[in-house]
Amino acid sequence: MVKNFNLSKHQSLSKQCIAKGLPDFSSVFNYIKQLPYGRNTNRSDFALVIKENKGTCSTKHAFLKAIATENNTEDITLCLGIFKMNRENTPKISTVLDAYQLEYIPEAHCYLKVNNKIIDITFNDNKPPAFVKSLLQEEFILPEHIGDYKLKRHQSFLKSWIIEKNVPLNYDELWKVRELCIAQLSE
Template structure:
């Protein structure tokens, strides 16, 4: 899974300029950055420029690094999982307030040789969500913005249709989800 960074393209050069010479060094460098939303998710260097990122921006950057180095066996995955108080204790209060056991959340990570590689943060591990996965699809780095949001919202609409006992509209459930993300970023 590891490889030497040898490309002279922009992302590879940016990592080399930080002293990271292998994929795993770059991945752990990104993993140790704070979890926080980047202002410009379309900027492929946002994570390195801002020194923080989310599952989306961090894994899109690492996927691009792999691609620049001709390592096309890395996949960028969009997974939907049951985010709950067990796998994300910071959101327990939000879920209880809205009487929800979980909320379907979109999460990006890499796959290599059918193995999940998650470099979201120092504390987030694949064990936090792997057993709670509802759906996975492969996406491209440029799909972490509008496509990801729309896909997630469509999934939530279907989920609400399948669970008529949940008394929320799509707008309300999206707001609850945003409150969960805020709770996660705080802690």
């Protein structure tokens, strides 16, 4: 984990956290970690994590990276990875994969890296990140990239994957399957 630091009273996101009784990074980290998984009303606005008391892998991790950046702590990196979302690392989607006869579906996932160690607080389960063994691609991104940039990278990957793996679904069908998987995770 990153070292703890007090939040600046002069930065926008930090002020919101302090107003909620979260004066340092450790308290913000623990607060964001315990929030339930859920899509925010605007996938690009990571500040909604605090306002809506929920978040996805993108909004939760982008928020923490933005807080670190506001407070001049640069040893936290925001990552966008694409991994094989399958029955083993995401058991809740097994019925969807079975229904469409897929071994896995490539999924875009955001997480943090500190000292080359992956930190994933998407779900508050304290388990080691299950997706790591099936990571297909990884890049460092900025918090502002969790919206359109992430979506376009994911869609581009899926379109190439369909051709490369000769998947018997077109892109629109595959995206619907992906949305069914995400819906399973929210239950």
